[in-house]
Amino acid sequence: MPTVDPALAAEARAADPDAPLVAFYGDSYTLGTGASDPALRWSTTICADRGWTEFNPSVNGLGFVNNRASTPPDYLDSDEIPQIIARDPDIVFVTMGLNDNFSMPERADAIQNAIATDFTTLVAALPDARIIVVEPFWYTDDRPPSVQTVIDWVDREAAAIGADRVPDASQWLRGHPEWMAADGLHPDDQGYAEMARRMDAALRELGL
Template sequence: MRVMTLRRRIALLTVIGVLCAGTIAVVAGVLGGATGTGSAGVADSTAGSAATGSPADGSAVVAFYGDSYTRGTGASSRAARWSTIVCAERGWTEVNPSTNGLGFVNNRANLPGPDLVDQVIKAQPDIVISTMGLNDNFVMPGRADDVRAAIDTDFTELKKALPHTRFIIVEPFWYTDERPESVERIIGWVRDAAVAIDADYIPGASHWMDGHPEWKAADNLHPNDVGYREIAVRMDAELAKLGL
């Protein structure tokens, strides 16, 4: 099975990495959503923006639209984040401008450069994988109408600009076993918006970290390398169900 194959490959690469590198420093980051700030929490500080390969080789270009959980904050390196593991497994070219603390609304005005929607469109990807939504819980319920409207606007804009791209919308991640009511509301809005643009939808991701504090980085907010590997395994299985 693909899931077991990926798990075995990850385990092997981990052993090799430890033997070769010796000591790995885990750099802790913050969600940024609660405070309006976001820090670079990946050992490779370029991890949030660069493509990991060249589309010239004919591989599918996959753009990720997400926050710190997709940027890889808390991981020891770019290679340890779940998006890069999944892309390496499939031979995809990764474009990942995901940003700490960002939501459909939260911290949107604080971006120092182009909006993520514009960056995704510029990449002209074959596939877009969206995981956005976690940080919007920090502006709920006061800006509920804004959040719902922004979800619809972003997905509609992406679909209009990329009519031939395959969209995979992932249920927004969550980081504690306790869940405010806003989590389910935002999940519902994201799911409805995915249906509206005829996107594939992956449910359940908000529970993938449940019951596993040992998968957390030192900040107790983000996954560590083990947590990102587990997310990669789960994501791999869901993508396989979609024929990818």
């Protein structure tokens, strides 16, 4: 199992040791692909508004199984899970699942197992961290059945570890093609601003 690295944890907190360190386990929608500047992605916006220190190793195309360099629980150091655990954050956002739809239904069992393993690994290695599981994002009005299936698996495993949950995130961009970047796959600056607004409201309901 990945473990906390005191040197990396201290480095992550160096800018402001009194600020909560917040880590993001995500894909391109959390990396901020499509934004004109990383400062405009939703994760950076909510951290700036709250005075949080952000650690965001999110990766384009990543899923619980899609484009993983390793298979849970045999994580490589380059995987997001070990990177996050090494820094011992106070809060962890999990925003994964969109890309796994492209491996459904062929890899359904592997996806379910990976979700469960990732979540139990995080809570075991970071028992004092607050884990916030965001419903997997989605990017088109058309929703294949797999979208709800992956959402249900994520929700089930989040409940199993007692994580806070942010529902309805798969609906946030629905009906608004004007919020999408030129590639048609990712939000633009306006889309990320809307995601930040909705995430802010959800976090306020959680007392954050």
